[in-house]
Amino acid sequence: MTTPAPAHALTTTRVLRSEWHKLWTVRSTWITVLTAAALLLGVGILMGATYTSDGGDSDVDTVVLALYGSQLGGIALAVLGILVTAGEYATGMIRATLTAVPRRLPVLWAKAAVYTTVVFAVSFPTALLTFLTAQFFLSDTDQAASLTDDGVLAAIAGNAAGVTLLGLIALGLGAGLRSVPGAIGAFVGGVLIVPEILGMLPYEAMDTAVRYFPTQAAGALGSATPLPGAASPGAALLALLLWAAVAVAVPALLLKRRDV
Numbered sequence: 001m002t003t004p005a006p007a008h009a010l011t012t013t014r015v016l017r018s019e020w021h022k023l024w025t026v027r028s029t030w031i032t033v034l035t036a037a038a039l040l041l042g043v044g045i046l047m048g049a050t051y052t053s054d055g056g057d058s059d060v061d062t063v064v065l066a067l068y069g070s071q072l073g074g075i076a077l078a079v080l081g082i083l084v085t086a087g088e089y090a091t092g093m094i095r096a097t098l099t100a101v102p103r104r105l106p107v108l109w110a111k112a113a114v115y116t117t118v119v120f121a122v123s124f125p126t127a128l129l130t131f132l133t134a135q136f137f138l139s140d141t142d143q144a145a146s147l148t149d150d151g152v153l154a155a156i157a158g159n160a161a162g163v164t165l166l167g168l169i170a171l172g173l174g175a176g177l178r179s180v181p182g183a184i185g186a187f188v189g190g191v192l193i194v195p196e197i198l199g200m201l202p203y204e205a206m207d208t209a210v211r212y213f214p215t216q217a218a219g220a221l222g223s224a225t226p227l228p229g230a231a232s233p234g235a236a237l238l239a240l241l242l243w244a245a246v247a248v249a250v251p252a253l254l255l256k257r258r259d260v
Contacts, residue, residue, distance in 0.1 A: 010100075010101060012106065012110075015101055015106045015107065015110045016110045016113065016114060018097075018100075018110070019107070019110040019111050019113075019114045020114050023084065023114055023115070023118065026083075026087075028080070028083050028087070029080060029083075032076045032077060032079055032080040032083070033076075033077070033080065033118075033122055035073070035076045036073035036074070036076040036077045036080075036122070036123075036126075037073065037122060037126045039069045039072040039073040039076065040067065040069040040070050040072075040073040040123075040126050040127065040130050041069070041126060041129065041130045041133065042069060043068050043069025043072065044066050044067060044068070044069055044130035044131070044133060044134045045130075045133055045134065045137070047065055047066060047068055047069075047134060048066065048133065048134035048135070048136065048137030048138050049137045051065070051137065051138060051141055051143060052141070053141045053142045053143075057143075058142050058143070060143075061155075061223045061224055061225050061227070062138070062143045062144075062145040062152070062224060063131065063145075063151075063152060063155040063156060063159065063222060063223060063224045064155075064219075064222060064223050065134070065138075065143060066130060066131045066134035066135070066138075067127055067130060067131065067156070067159050067222060069130070070123075070127065070159055070162075070163055070222065073123075073126075073163065074162075074163040074166055074167070074218075075188075075192075077119050077122075077123070077163060077164075077166075077167045078166060078167050078169075078170035078187055079170070079184060080115070080119075080167065081115055081119075081167040081168065081169075081170035081171035081174060082170050082171065082173065082174035082180055082183040082184055082187065083174070083180065084111050084114075084115050084171055084174065085108075085111060085171050085172075085174035085175035085178075085183075085251075086174035086175070086177065086178055086179055086180045086182075086183050087174070087180060089178040089179070090179075090180055104255050104256060105252055105255065105256065108175060108248065108251065108252055108255060111171065111175075112168060112171060112172075112248055115167065115168065115171055116164055116167075116168055119163065119164045119167050120160055120161065120164045123159070123160035123163045123164060124156070124157060124160035127156050127159050127160050128147075128156055131147075131152075131156055132147075145224075149224070150224070151223075151224035151225060152224045154224070154233070155221075155222055155223055155224040156222075158221030158222050158223075158233060158237070159218075159221065159222030161221060161237065161240075162217070162218030162219070162221040162222055162240065163218070165214070165218065165240040165241065165243070165244045166191070166214055166215065166218055166240075168244040168247065168248065169187070169191060169214055169243055169244050169247040170183065170187045170191075171247075171248070172244070172246075172247030172248040172249075172250065172251055173186050173187055173247060175248070175251035175252075175254075175255070176247075176250050176251035176254060191213075191214050191215060192215055195210050195213040195214075195215060195216060198210050198213075199216075207229070211229065211230055211231045211236075212231055212235070212236070212239040213239075213243075214239075214240060214243050216230065216231070216236075217231060217235075217236035217237070217239045217240045217243075218236070218240060220232070220233060220236035221233055221236050221237055221240070
């Protein structure tokens with residue numbers, strides 16, 4: 001017969017529960033999550049309500065058009081990811097956290113797991129609702145589509161996965177830099193801006209490489225039809241997973257080596 005764990009024993013479930021409670025007991029979580037959802041839905045409604053078939057956007061993928069606001073909402077969720085990790089260093093709460101969990105790494109894994117679950121659970125239904133709402137306005141245009149059309153549901157799920165993995169990269173930056181402003185600057189500059197600059201360089205090899213950068217890979221995941229010059233959805237997902245894995249692995253190594 002297995003002896004039950006003592007009431008004070010440290011378990012994975014308890015670490016996860018602790019991170020879950022910490023996430024939802026601060027106002028910044030509610031603010032960023034609601035802001036992200038409002039931006040995605042609001043921009044989707046705006047795009048649907050103002051679209052006309054002769055407006056020159058008929059070549060834009062219908063899922064990309066409806067979910068255009070995910071670019072703004074994704075930034076809000078990336079900020080949340082940074083606050084989940086770097087925010088604890090800013091307040092000094094990390095000392096109490098790592099005293100309670102002296103092995104350290106379970107804290108980072110729990111933060112990443114809770115954050116990933118919450119962001120995808122918010123992003124996917126919001127993207128689904130936004131697409132359906134936008135289609136209410138687009139039903140009589142050349143952008144009319146349904147969830148049963150080829151690639152549409154996969155693109156909506158891909159959009160949510162892309163936003164989630166970009167946010168996980170931000171979480172890793174926050175854990176590594178331990179500074180909210182520094183991590184936000186690194187995310188905006190390194191993840192959003194630098195690939196755009198590199199893409200303008202007149203080198204074919206650079207063009208190919210940029211396809212697999214985080215934001216470009218996320219864009220390829222969220223399109224129902226192949227985007228010109230973009231990676232395939234499978235390759236884009238693999239690239240994003242690798243970026244996210246590296247972004248979390250580096251601070252994991254630093255967490256074991258550095259003082260709090």
